Amino acid sequence: MIAQVQSWLERAQRVVALTGAGISTDSGIPDFRGPQGLWTKNPLAEKMSNIHYYLADAEVRKASWQNRLSSPAWHARPNPGHLALVELEKRRKLHALITQNIDELHQIAGNSPERVIEVHGTMRRFMCWGCGMRGPMQLVLERVRAGEADPQCRDCGGILKSDTISFGQQLVPEVIEQAMRAAGEADFFIAIGTSLQVYPVAGAVDLARSAGARIVIVNAQPTPFDEVADAVFNQPISEILPAILGSGARSLQ
Numbered sequence: 195m196i197a198q199v200q201s202w203l204e205r206a207q208r209v210v211a212l213t214g215a216g217i218s219t220d221s222g223i224p225d226f227r228g229p230q231g232l233w234t235k236n237p238l239a240e241k242m243s244n245i246h247y248y249l250a251d252a253e254v255r256k257a258s259w260q261n262r263l264s265s266p267a268w269h270a271r272p273n274p275g276h277l278a279l280v281e282l283e284k285r286r287k288l289h290a291l292i293t294q295n296i297d298e299l300h301q302i303a304g305n306s307p308e309r310v311i312e313v314h315g316t317m318r319r320f321m322c323w324g325c326g327m328r329g330p331m332q333l334v335l336e337r338v339r340a341g342e343a344d345p346q347c348r349d350c351g352g353i354l355k356s357d358t359i360s361f362g363q364q365l366v367p368e369v370i371e372q373a374m375r376a377a378g379e380a381d382f383f384i385a386i387g388t389s390l391q392v393y394p395v396a397g398a399v400d401l402a403r404s405a406g407a408r409i410v411i412v413n414a415q416p417t418p419f420d421e422v423a424d425a426v427f428n429q430p431i432s433e434i435l436p437a438i439l440g441s442g443a444r445s446l447q
């Protein structure tokens with residue numbers, strides 16, 4: 195099956211990858227929805243990721259800032275799964291990299307920022323809910339470290355948060371359009387580490403299929419699209435992805 199996928203990839207010119215939390219778990223970033231997820235372990239985590247609780251309750255915000263300070267993502271390094279996607283870009287095959295992740299590990303691994311479409315934003319930037327100002331997250335985290343439990347915008351006094359899409363918050367239409375347009379232009383579409391259960395992002399698979407793209411799914415658990423996919427892999431992402439995409443490790447053949 196790996197050899198088959200590689201031959202499709204050999205002919206492909208516009209590969210679109212869609213990545214979810216599963217690609218970052220091997221970098222030590224837990225999937226908050228999975229069985230070992232943060233939500234299961236800490237009920238407050240669900241409130242912290244909901245925009246309505248966040249805006250309404252200073253205690254939720256204080257807990258959120260402490261949570262951001264101690265996020266494992268600050269020390270996380272890209273894993274071989276991320277590097278395989280860098281390899282794909284070096285081979286000039288990567289048309290777009292749509293990601294549901296907020297950790298920027300794709301850019302840190304070496305993918306060009308202009309190829310990466312972050313449908314859920316990034317935790318490495320803050321935004322002001324009042325005036326929309328944005329900037330590096332570390333600037334605000336320094337204020338938290340210095341003792342501000344719930345720092346406010348220095349321009350307008352508004353509530354600050356990470357520049358990510360919380361639950362209850364609208365996706366950015368321009369970003370979703372960009373992602374869907376790219377998916378519709380794919381000749382090879384690979385979904386990696388995502389359950390494909392959340393629309394509109396899961397709709398990218400439908401668009402790619404309609405465009406005639408080969409569909410490959412790499413995920414530990416089954417997805418609703420497995421039946422229509424051309425190939426499905428359930429092995430660990432950091433092992434299987436280099437074998438499929440990279441010119442390096444082909445040991446799994």
Ligand SMILES: [Zn+2]
Pocket residue numbers: 322323324325326327347348349350351352
């Ligand atoms: Zn502001």
